[in-house]
Structures are given as structure tokens and as C-alpha cells.
Amino acid sequence: ASFYVLDEVDAALDKTNSEKLAKLIRDYCNKAQYVVISHNDAVISEGDVLYGVSMKPETGLSAVVSLKA
Secondary structure (H helix, E strand, O other), X not given: OXXXXXXXXXXXXXXXXXXXXXXXXXXXXXXXXXXXXXXXXXXXOOOOEEEEEEEOOOOOOXXXXXXXX
């Protein structure tokens, strides 16, 4: 496929294996696009574009923040 969505595939992994997964996804990025949902720093740090979503307490609405690496 040319596009993959991975939702917290690293949730049960330790730090070492999360780093291995992040590098593996990075290696495959030249063949496809990946959207990876994660809370893990080792995985997040490999991203080209990062999006964060949080709720504004005063309004209860979601706020999206992006960062291009």
C-alpha cells in the first residue's frame, strides 16, 4: 500500500523496541506514507511533521498544534 495508519502500535513496547520500530518505519518511508499515532518520544522524534491535539479547558474544544521537522 502507499499509505498506512498505525494507531499506538508501540504502546506495549519497551524503549529499545520502540526505537527499533521508529527506525524501521523511517526506513520504509521512501516507499509509502505513514501516519503514526503515539505517545512515545522515541517514535515521535522520527516524524517529519508532528501534530498535537489537546483540549482547551475553558471552551472544551480541541486545539491542534503542528510542527514541521
